[in-house]
Amino acid sequence: MNRLFTFLLSILIFSSSFAQDQNYQGKFEPIDNLIPQPNVYRSASGAPGKAYWQQHADYKIKAKLDEKNNTISGDETITYYNNSPDDLSYLWIQLEQNVNKKENEDFGYAFGNVRDSMNTRHMQFLTRAIDFPAGYSIKYIKDSNGNAIKSLVNNTMMKVLLNEPLKSGESLIFSIGWSYHITDRSMYLLSREGYEYFPEDNNTVYLIAHWFPRLAVYNDTEGWQNKQFQKLGEFALEFGDYDVEITVPADHIVASTGDLKNETDVLSKVQQQRIAKARKSIDKPLMIVTPEEAKANEKEKTNKTKTWKYRAENVRDFAFASSRKFIWDAQAVPLETHTVMAMSFYPKEGLPVWSESSTLAVKNALEVFSEAVFEYPYPVAISVNTSNIGMEFPMISFNGGRPVNGKMSDNAKAGMIGTIVHEVGHNWFPMIVSSDERQWMWMDEGLNTFISQRTMEERYPNYPHTESKSIVPFMSGDKSIMRPIMTTSDNDLLSQFGANYYLKPTVGLQMLRNSIVGKELFDQAFKEYANRWKYKHPNPADLFRTLEDATAVDLDWFYRGWFFTTDNVDMELTNVKWFTVTNEENIENKNTITKANIKAENAGENTKDFGGGPETITMTTTPDQAYGQFLSRMNEPKIRKQLYGKNIYEITVKNIGGLIMPLSIEWQYTDGTSEIDVLPAEIWRLNEYEITKTFIKTKQVEKVVLDPNFEFADTDTKNNSFPKVEEASDFDKFKNKSKN
Structure with a gap:
């Protein structure tokens, strides 16, 4: 016991001094x-x-889109459930549209200062030379009895001062009336919503999001999540049920979160027949509004309106798009327990790529995500084409990528499809896993x-x-x-x-x-x-x-x-030693010390290759005292016999980048074959800066390579090989190309 205690104590002392000497940072600490x-x-x-x-918040919203003035107005009734253990004397409401007020912070400055030969749009980002009446006009806030509720607006957050505290376990019904001017997306940096104007046919595509005052999250870790909206950081929202009525010009087509509840009121009989067929079409999308119909629709504008009614359950947000320019296709996607309608809405400028690729991309995302995460729970998944954006909301996403004169490069098409897949995927993260x-x-x-x-x-x-x-x-x-x-x-x-x-x-x-x-x-x-x-x-x-x-x-x-x-991953293969065991035993009697000759590379010196051959050292019989109190003995001749004819390689690896990772080691043999050993990250536990490990190989090694398949993002592969690599590897060429 004393001997064991002394041994452990010596390790403790060594570890302590090592930590001090090496500026130990506890990479394996919890x-x-x-x-x-x-x-x-x-x-x-x-x-x-x-x-x-x-918390939980249900919304009933009636909204009207005014195309002539590019405004939207609404009246909403919110039922807010206080499931927290706290009594609340006030609520925080998000007012994201206020972010575009001229006096607010904007990120245009982040792209550089004023300089010669600056394009006008960039200058608009920096100076906001053209002002715009951005932000909400709040018409009223009142409780269920019609009594006014006082509020205070702080930039993109509004504090609603309740007439009496909302106690734990109770709910509150209140309503808000509001309106705002819809922003021109071409004028604002990082615009996630707004309108896109098409001068050629004098029409507009509206992307309506972050459009109604919404409850901020109140939770157990932060209380109110009332950080100001600054465009980059997105949203924290409560789940709820939505009943939304959207009034738009009668010739508009609407794409929206939720299930359309008044299809017979807003769709023609032909459109109703087509969507009925699309609900059974699992092989390809079917047109609900054809390109020819959309082009004809662009030419005539009406003063009449239609109201589209939607119901969405257990969602954390609601968004919609509206335009007379929309072509609309749809396809059924059967999942394990229900069928989802994958849909795409796009102007003629998206042809032919969007009709060929968008709904298929939605379908692919639904199928893979449902298998990898959990089944998509909602009735529809929609992709809407616009410019310069990829933005997600429950059941609907706004996606950039548009051909030029009907043509699109392979890279641009890959980017477009990748954007659609990515934005549809956001239905899982964060629209459901919130x-x-x-x-x-x-x-x-x-x-x-x-x-x-x-x-x-x-x-x-x-x-x-x-x-x-x-x-x-x-x-x-x-x-x-x-x-x-x-x-x-x-x-x-x-x-x-x-x-x-x-x-x-x-x-x-x-x-x-x-x-x-x-x-x-x-x-x-x-x-x-x-x-x-x-x-x-x-x-x-x-x-x-x-x-x-x-x-x-x-x-x-x-x-x-x-x-x-x-920290980054940069492992350096600093040394490789080569040993072989030859059968040169001469046992004269039981008391004779058994020796085996082992050859190692040039007395342990690190040469440029294996040309020096193996070096000789001596392996002796283990003395009795090394066994301590154990009475049994290993079969040492058998152990040595197992080593005869084998190659023993000792490698030393330094952690240059600071980030520990498993070690993947490729052994390339002189006969042209290779194999890979993988050591877990735990090999760095005793020394986070340098490790030494010994391997037995039957074949003779010609080259040793760390991380041969680029699994661990090693930032410098020139120090990953022995013999050393003189020229840049294929991976380094890739890295340099990416930097440029």
Whole structure:
């Protein structure tokens, strides 16, 4: 016992001194100090706790689109359910349209200062030379008895001061009347909604989103999520049921969240017959409004109106598009328990690509996401064509990508299809698995991109898709301006926005699935997370804990490095030693010390290749004292016999980039064959900066390569090989090309 204690003590002392000497950062330490502690609302397993609660808000809205003045007005009645344990004396309402007021912050400045030869649109972004009457006009706020309710507006948030507190477990009915001028999307940077004007035929496509005053989230982790809308960070919203009436010009076609409830009032008999056929068409889309009909519709404008009525249940938002320019096609997509209608709405400018590709892309997304996450629950999934945007809402998305004179390059088409798949995928993240986009954008963008890229890989294998090497140019960038994934989107640089919230989380999840946890186990765990938090509000800690809980894999080291730091992967193969064992035993009697000659590379010196051959060292019989109190002995001659004729290779790897990862080692043999060994990340536990590992190989090695399949986003592959690579590898050529 004393000997064991002394041994453990020596390790402890060594580890302590090593930590001090090497500036130890605890890469394998738990992340408990970085995430909220579990409680009755959110369990240590990552599941909602027994006391979990969330608010609920139902809306009844009557809205009117005024095409002549480009305005929209509405009256809405909200029923708000206080399921929290708290009494509320006020509510916070989101007023996103106020973000476009001239005095508010805009991100035009982020794209540079005034300079010579500046285009006029860029100057408009910077100066807002043309003013616009943006923002809400609130006509009234009143309770169910018609009594006025006082409010205070702070930029994009409105504080509703209740006449009496809303107690825990009770509900409140109140109404708001409002209107605003719809923005011209071509005039505003990062415009997620508004109208697009087509001068050639003097018509407009309206994308109506963030259009009605909506309840902010009140939850157990933040209280009110009332961060101001600054365009980059998106939304945190409560679930509810919607009854919406939309009055538009009678010749408009409307695409909307929800189930159309008055089809016979707004569609012609021919259109009704066509959509009835489309509900049975599982092989291809059918036209509901043909290109010829849409073109004819553009030429005549009416002063009459129609009201489209929709019902949507258990959604966190509502959006719609309206235009007389719309061509409309639809197709049935049978899923396991119900059939979804995949639909596309697009102007003639989208032909022929949109009629060929949009609804098919919606169908592909529905099928792959339903298999990978959970079945799509809603009756419709819609893709609407517009310019310069990809934006998602429940059951409907606005997607850019448009041919020029009817033609589109392969890259542009791939981008268009990828956008549609991605935006449809947002129905799962965050429209159902409802994370806080304003706080943690990566939780919807990254998780959605992870599955949307699987969709592209499976259904569009000839198109490019995200993989580990995609993130290398970003991760080898300037660390002084780089921020971790766990940063709110409004505080990150625009130049890093896509990489930090889309690509890096996606690559991280791909690594976990493909190389760290394993596909079957990871897929089950990912589904567990999604199903646990379906129609609820998860935080990063809930995802992190669930993936560990459902895999029995300690992933804190991965979360800490990949999500909380800006470290990169750069493993250097610093040394390879080569040994062989020859059969040169001479045993004269039982007391003779048995020796075997082992040859190693030039007395351990690191040469440029294996040309020096193996070096001789001595392997001796183990002395009795080395066994301690064990009375049994290993069969040492048998062990040596197992080594005869084998090649022993000792490799040393340094962690240059700071981010620990598993080690994938390829052995290329002199006979032209190869094999790969994979060491888990835990090999770095005792020393996070350098490791040494010994391997026995039957064949003679010609070359050793780390991360041969670019699984772990190593930023410098020139130091991954022995013998050293003199010329840039194919991967480095890819990396340099991506930077340029």
